[in-house]
Each structure stands twice: as C-alpha cells, then as structure tokens.
C-alpha cells in the first residue's frame with residue numbers, strides 16, 4: 522500500500538538533512554530516506570574527521586617550529602587521541618542515532634533504506650512505496666571514483682573512509698591523486714611519521730587551483746619529506762600481504778608502501794536510483810538543475826549530485842533555495858560566481874571565483890597581481906610556517922576582481938574579504954583605497970592590488 526507524504530528526501534547528507542529538517546519544521550509531512558548514516562559523508566568520513574586530523578597535524582607542525590623562535594620542543598606524535606576524538610566526538614563510533622532523533626524531533630518521518638524513483642513523485646524503499654504530494658528531493662551525494670588502473674580492483678586499497686577511521690597511521694602510504702583529499706591527508710599522515718608518496722597525473726598539485734598555489738604546496742610537502750610526483754600516471758597496481766603495495770608509474774618508476782589511498786576524485790552514481798522514471802538520464806554525470814534547484818516537475822536536487830561543486834557549503838546553500846522553492850516563496854536563483862573553497866593543507870589554500878586560466882578561457886581581458894606572504898610585514902614576523910601568497914584576477918574591462926587566491930596561515934579566513942569583493946563586484950579602485958589593518962596577513966591583499974597589471 523502506498524504511503525502519502527508531502528515530500529520525500531532521498532539521501533540525508535548535509536544537503537538532504539537540511540532540506541528535510543527545515544520542511545518538517547515548516548509543518549510539511551516529510552519522509553527522509555537514508556541508506557547509510559544521517560549526516561552523510563561530511564560528518565562521518567569527510568570534512569569533520571579530516572579536519573580533526575588536520576588540526577592535530579598542524580599542532581605538531583607548529584610545535585616543531587618552536588626552535589629558533591621560542592626555545593625547544595620535544596614533539597612525540599601520538600595518533601591515539603586523534604582516533605579517539607574521531608570516534609567519540611565526531612562520529613559517535615559511526616552511529617547516527619542523535620541525527621535521526623534530531624530529524625524525528627522536528628516532526629520528520631525517517632526511513633532507513635535505499636530509495637529509488639518508480640515514477641514522478643513515486644519512491645520505493647525496499648518494497649515500501651511512497652507518493653509525494655509536493656515532490657521528491659534528490660540529495661544522494663557522490664562516491665569515490667575508482668579508476669580502472671590495472672590491478673587496482675583486486676587490492677585492499679583505502680578510500681577516505683578507511684583513512685579517517687584508521688586506528689594507527691600506516692608506516693608508509695601512497696596517495697593516488699593530489700587534489701584536496703589527497704594533499705590534506707598526505708600532509709597529516711606525514712606529520713604523524715608516515716612515509717608518504719603523492720602521485721598526481723596533472724602537472725601541479727591541487728590542479729583546480731592557481732598553479733602557483735600547487736607548486737608552493739609541492740615545495741612545502743617536499744620540505745616535510747613527502748615524495749611528490751606530478752605529471753605522472755599510475756599504470757599498474759600490485760599488492761601482497763608481505764610486501765604491501767607497489768605502483769608502477771608512467772615515468773618508468775615504481776613506488777611502494779604499506780597502504781594505498783585512492784583520492785582521484787568523486788563521482789555521481791545515478792544508476793539504480795530509477796531517475797529514468799522521472800525523465801532523467803541515469804548515465805548523466807550529474808542531475809541538471811535550474812536556478813531554483815528544480816530537476817523536473819515535482820523534482821529537486823541539492824548537493825554533490827548536482828555537480829555544482831562538491832562542498833558542504835554548496836549543499837547547504839542549495840538546500841536553502843530548494844526549501845524556499847518547495848514552500849512556494851519566490852527568491853533569487855543560485856549564483857555560483859563567487860564560490861569559495863578551501864583546501865585545508867598547511868598553508869591553507871583559499872580561492873574564490875575564477876583562476877587566471879579560467880578567466881582567460883572566458884575571453885576576459887585579464888590583469889593579475891601576486892604578493893608572496895613571507896615578504897609582507899606579518900609574514901616576516903611570523904617566520905617559520907609563513908609560506909603563502911595572494912593572487913588576484915581582475916576583469917580589466919570592468920575593473921573588478923573575478924577571482925582570488927589566498928594561501929597562507931589562515932588562508933581560508935583571509936579569503937572572506939576577497940569573496941565579498943568578488944561577490945559584490947567591488948571596484949578595484951575602491952579596494953585600493955581602503956585601510957588594511959597592520960600587520961595582518963590580509964594586508965598582503967593591498968600589495969597584490971598594487972601589482973595588478
């Protein structure tokens with residue numbers, strides 16, 4: 522027998538949980554369906570535990586910077602408090618009861634299981650059928666992209682899930698992929714004593730960022746004894762319990778380690794979700810949505826599944842718009858022009874809007890200005906750990922910033938002012954005539970503005 526509800530939310534990660542909770546609070550009959558844990562990837566295997574690991578790694582690095590500035594320090598890394606904190610504080614040992622209760626406490630109806638669309642506004646969960654009067658929200662996220670590298674499939678490789686739930690750091694680790702997950706986790710494990718090798722197929726680490734940022738990060742990681750191979754492809758993976766992993770590279774070299782972390786991106790998987798019954802292509806790389814996050818009649822999608830940026834803050838931003846639209850309140854379309862992102866390496870790499878290359882590809886007349894942080898007053902005072910840079914990308918015809926990078930200590934925080942400048946299209950002439958507090962890291966923005974040319 523079909524159960525009637527106002528809205529079915531499929532997937533209760535950051536995007537889906539927010540939509541479902543808010544709509545329930547607004548008085549709708551909401552059915553939230555989750556196959557794994559309410560909260561999704563971010564709190565259990567993503568942002569939160571990885572940032573706890575990074576906080577611990579950064580403390581170790583900072584303590585190691587004491588000599589020459591503040592005396593001496595004998596640092597003995599210990600993974601146990603990190604593993605304990607992830608179990609006790611972040612994930613409740615991967616138990617989502619608190620999150621389920623939070624949703625049902627708002628009046629939501631929770632169903633544990635794997636949902637599939639069976640028609641417009643029709644959803645089936647392990648034999649239970651639901652009809653949604655207002656519609657269905659797809660918020661099914663992404664999963665790790667495992668490339669067809671010969672041999673890989675047959676090995677006990679790690680994904681982010683194994684890495685964040687590790688009870689001890691491996692003696693050695695190969696990281697395939699030098700994007701955000703790869704570099705964040707590579708640096709953490711290296712700081713806890715793991716011998717780490719990063720293999721990135723493109724020419725720079727974090728290739729979605731400005732190349733200057735990737736190259737500086739390579740320098741920093743190498744100084745921390747991380748082996749970095751860029752412009753190199755993994756061609757064959759082998760594993761044996763006795764000798765661990767061995768990866769043959771396209772430059773003829775071979776790297777070996779106890780563990781292998783695959784961090785070569787994430788992908789949307791629509792197969793099995795029945796989207797064809799709602800008029801969507803199950804082979805698509807993402808669910809196409811309009812500015813109000815509508816994917817069809819009575820169908821919305823939010824979060825990673827929309828392909829607009831696999832970040833929790835994108836999922837939450839889209840969720841707010843979808844909630845408003847489902848409740849019938851008009852409002853502005855989603856605007857990704859000033860999408861901020863932060864790779865929480867040390868130094869942090871914050872960026873917003875377009876890179877120089879992206880701006881040029883769009884045919885803009887581009888001016889850039891770059892200021893290295895160590896030469897700013899604050900960078901010089903900071904001394905050890907002061908690596909970083911500010912890079913600005915200006916649309917010279919309009920005289921506004923269309924992109925910016927802030928890499929450095931607290932680079933993600935410094936980003937905020939630049940994000941406002943890009944979002945609000947503040948004229949560069951105004952930015953040049955404002956007062957930047959002395960001696961802050963963000964004062965390097967003023968230096969970069971002076972160099973725009």
Ligand SMILES: Cc1cc2nc3c(=O)[nH]c(=O)nc-3n(C[C@H](O)[C@H](O)[C@H](O)COP(=O)(O)OP(=O)(O)OC[C@H]3O[C@@H](n4cnc5c(N)ncnc54)[C@H](O)[C@@H]3O)c2cc1C
Nearest residue numbers: 532534535536556561562567568636662824825831832833
């Ligand atoms: C290691 C790592 C670190 C990260 N760090 C950051 C960070 O610092 N900052 C940041 O902004 N982002 C970060 N992210 C990305 C962030 O985790 C995602 O962007 C975010 O979780 C996306 O939310 P979502 O709601 O779209 O999907 P998800 O969190 O993926 O949740 C989707 C949910 O849908 C469920 N589901 C899927 N199919 C079905 C189905 N058919 N039926 C029922 N349920 C289903 C899944 O079980 C899952 O719980 C990180 C990711 C990783 C892996």
Ligand SMILES: NC(=O)c1ccc[n+]([C@@H]2O[C@H](COP(=O)([O-])OP(=O)(O)OC[C@H]3O[C@@H](n4cnc5c(N)ncnc54)[C@H](O)[C@@H]3O)[C@@H](O)[C@H]2O)c1
Nearest residue numbers: 698699700701702703720721722784785786831863864865
């Ligand atoms: N701090 C954050 O906000 C944060 C942190 C982690 C993850 N995330 C999100 O999760 C997403 C997934 O992270 P990710 O690091 O897996 O993906 P990613 O797309 O950021 O990086 C994947 C990297 O793997 C490389 N690669 C692809 N094929 C390869 C191969 N055969 N050999 C070697 N390298 C190869 C790519 O060139 C790329 O640099 C991110 O794009 C981001 O949206 C965000």
